[in-house]
Amino acid sequence: MILVEIFIMGVREPPLSTPLSILLLCLVLQKCCWKPLVHSAIGQSDGRSWKSLKTEREREIGDTGTMSVNADLQKERAAATLDSEDFARWWAGGASQLEERRALDRRFYDDPDFAEAVHPSCLSYKERYEQTVARSTRFLAKLRQWQREKQPQLDLSVNTLRDFRLLLSGSLGTGLFQQSFPLRVHFSMFMTTLLGQGTEEQQAQWLNRSWHMDGVLGTYAQTELGHGTFVRGLETRADYDAERQEFILNTPTQSAYKWWPGGLGNTANVAIVLAQLYVKGKHYGLQSFLVRIRDERTHEPLTGVDVGDIGPRLGGNGVNNGFLGLHDVRIPRNQMLMKNAQVLADGTFVQGRPPLLLYGTMVYVRVITLKDVLFGLLQAATIATRYSVVRRQSRIDVDQPEVSVLDHTTQQAKILPQIARGVSYRLVSDWLWRFYEQVLQQLEDAGGGAGGGRNSLPELHALSCCLKAVATDEASQGVDLLRKSCGGHGFLSSANFDSIYGLTAAAYTYEGEYTVLLLQTARFLVRQYVDSLKRKVLPPSVSYLRDTARLVWGKNLVANCVRALEISALEQVRQAWQSQSAHKTKRVSPEMASNLAGRQLTSAAVAHAHAFFTRNALGELESLRRKGDLGPSVALVLGELVELFVLDTFLRQSGCVLRWNGGINGTQLRFVERRFEELLAKLRPNAVALVDGFDFHDRVLGSTLGCHDGRVYERLMEEARRNPVNQEPVNSSFYNHLLPMMRGKL
Secondary structure, three states: OHEEEHOOOOOOOOOOOOOHHHHHHHHHHHHHHHHHHHHHHOOHOOOOOOHHHHHHHHHHHHOOOOOOOOOHHHHHHOOOOOOOOHHHHHHOOOHHHHHHHHHHHHHHHOOOOOOOOOOOOHHOHHHHHHHHHHHHHHHHHHHHHHHHHHHOOOOOOHHHHHHHHHHHHOHHHHHHOOEEEEEOOHHHHHHHHHHHHOOOOHHHHHHHHHHHHOOOOOEEEOOOOOOOHHHOOOOOOEEOOOOEEEEEEEEHHHHHHHOOOOOOOOOOOOEEEEEEEEEEEEEEEEEEEEEOOOOOOOEEOOOOEEEEOOOOOOOOOOOOOOEEEEEEEEEEEEEOOOOEEEEEEOOEEEOOHHHEEEEHHHHHHHHHHHHHHEEEHHHHHHHHHHHHOOOOOOOOOOOHHHHHHHHHHHHHHHHHHHHHHHHHHHHHHHHHHHHHHHHHHHHOOOOOOOOOOOHHHHHHHHHHHHHHHHHHHHHHHHHHHHHHHHHHHHHHHHHHHHHHHHHHHHHHOOOOOHHHHHHHHHHHHHHHHHHHHHOOOOOOOHHHOOOOOOOOOOHHHHHHHHHHHHHHHHHHHHHHHHHHHHHOOOOHHHHHHHHOOOHHHHHHHHHHHHHHHHHHHHHHHHHHHHHHHOOOHHHHHHHHHHHHHHHHHHHHHHHHHHHOOOOOOHHHHHHHHHHHHHHHHEEEEEEEHHHHHHOOOHHHOOOOOOOOOOOOOHHHHHHHOOOOHHOOOOOOHHHHHHHHHHHHHO
C-alpha cells in the first residue's frame, strides 16, 4: 500500500530504484484492484469521484509529468471553503463550456508538435517570427478541424468572429503564443470590417475566402507613422479615376506610411486601408479600401508597395507589426467598402449610413479589449498568488517559522484587490458586450441609424472609450505591481510577467490612445450635463448627472462609496463644463477652450469610468444572484470580491472623493479602511482556490513561479539548465575574447 501511495503521488525520485522494489510494486499492482486502491490512497476522505481526482491530478502534473505538488499549496486547497471547480464552472459559463474548453486545451497541449523546445526569450527576433508562423498554421488547421466536428455548417457573424477571436486571444491562444501571433488581426479586425462595412456583393467575394484563408491573409491598416488616434489627420489618400473606374492610393509623405498593423510586416497579403477619399479634387473624408499588397502565389510585394516589419517591441513580438507605403497603387472601384458610402462609376459620391459607423471596427475592438486586459491581469494575479504561498519570508510570530508571503497583510493588499478588479471587469465586460449587440440591433432596426427609434451609439462610443482607457491603465499598473510582489524572481523572463505586461501595456495605446479616448468621453459627458440642465432625458449610464442630492452616509458602506464616486464624477463634469465656458468668454475658439480645460475634462472621464465600473459591477452581481445561477460558496466569494473592488476604487480615488464630498469625515473613512482589511482577511483562505477557479493551464501562465504544482525552485533551476548558454561548460567567447584579454594583462 505504501509503495502504491508513493507511486501515485508522483514523488520525483521514489525509492523504487532496486530490482527488488520494482518487483514488489509489480506484485502489489497485480494482486490488488487498481482503481479502488488508488481511490483509498488519495481521495476517499473527501468524497470526490475517481474521475474528478484523475482530472485534477492530470492538471496538476502540467508539463513536468513527475513533479509532486508543493505541500503549502496542498494545505491551502484543502483548507479553502470555496470549491474551485464550482467557481470554474461559473467562470467558464457552465459545466459543458468548461469541459469543452478543457478538452480543447488537451487537444493542443498534449500534442508534442506544440511543445516549447527552448524558452522563447532565448530566440532571436527572426527565429521567433518564423517559429510563430509555423506554429500558427498548424494551430489554425487543427482548430478548424475541431470546429468542423463541432459545427459542420458555420454561420459567419460578428458573434462568430468574436468567439473565434476569444479563442485566439484567450487561454488557448495565450498558452501557445505568449507573445501573440500575426493572424489574430485577420480574424478580429480585417474580417469584422468586411462584415460591418462591405456590401453583400463584397462579402460574397471576400468573406468566405478570408474565413478559409483561401489566398487571403488580411490586416487592418489605419495608424500611420505620423498619426494614430486622430484619424481625421491621416494622410494616406485615394483619388478616383473615373475614366478607368479605379482608385489610386498613395502615402504622399514619410509620415503617411501605415505603421503598426499586426501581421502587416511579412504575413498579410491583403490590407483594409483607411485613406482620405478625393473625387475630382473634392475631399469626401475617410473611407476603407481593400488593397492587395503581396502576390497571392509568390508573396512578393506588388508594384508600388513598400512593406516590412517595424522591429522588436516591448511586448507582443509575435505579432509581426509592419509598415506600408503605397505609390500609385491602383485598385478596382468595387474594392472600396461600400456598405456605408459609395462612389458611383461616374464619380458621384453617395453617403449612406452615418459616417461614425466607419469607425465601428474601433468601437468593436475597444469593447472586447476589456476582456483581453482582465485576462492578462488575472494571469499575473494567479502567478503572484501561488508564488506568494510557496515563498516564505520573515516571521510574524518570533517563536514560529517563516510564513508564506501571502500571510502578510501588505502582500494581500497588493494581490487580492487585483483579483477583485479582474473579476469585476469580467462582470462589466459581459454587460458591455450585450450593450454592443443591442446597439447593433438598434442601427439595423433604424435602417443603419438614419431614422427614428432610440440610438445608443453615442453612449456606447463614450463608454467604450473611457472603460477601455481606464481598464488598460489600471490593468497594466496591476500587472507590474503583481510582478513586483514576486520580488527578484518576478523579474525573470521565465516568470512570464514580461509577456503579460507587454500585451497589457500595448492595449493602453492601440485602437485609441488613453488621453484621446478620455477626451472623447468627456465631450459626451459635457453635452449630457448641459442636457441635464435643460431637463432632457439622459442615457442610463449618465443618469446620475441629474441627481444633485448630497451624500447621506448610511450603514451600507458599499452604497456610500458608489454614491460618493458618482457625486465626484458629477462635480468633475460640472467643473470641466465651467472651465470650458470660462475660456470661451475670453473669445478663444471652442477647440482652444477644450485644450485649456483638458485636465479637467480627462479627470471627469476617469471619474465617470470609476463610477460606472462600481455601479455596474454591483448591478451585474445582483442580477446573477436573482437568477440563482451561483452556488453558495461562489456567491459569497463573488460578493466579497465585488465589495473589495468598490472599496479599493473608493480608497484609491479618495483625493477626488474627499474634495467633492465634503461631508465625509475621518471616522467614516476609517470605517471603509477597516472593512477593506476585513475583506482581505476573509478572502485570504480562499486565495489559491479562487485563482485555481480561473482554470489557467500551466501553458497559459507560461511561468516558473505560477504552475499548479507550486514547484517553483525546481522549475527555476530546470529553466536555467535549459538555457542554450548553459549547454556547454566553456563558451567559445572565453577562447576568442576573455583568454586573449587576460593574457594581455590589462
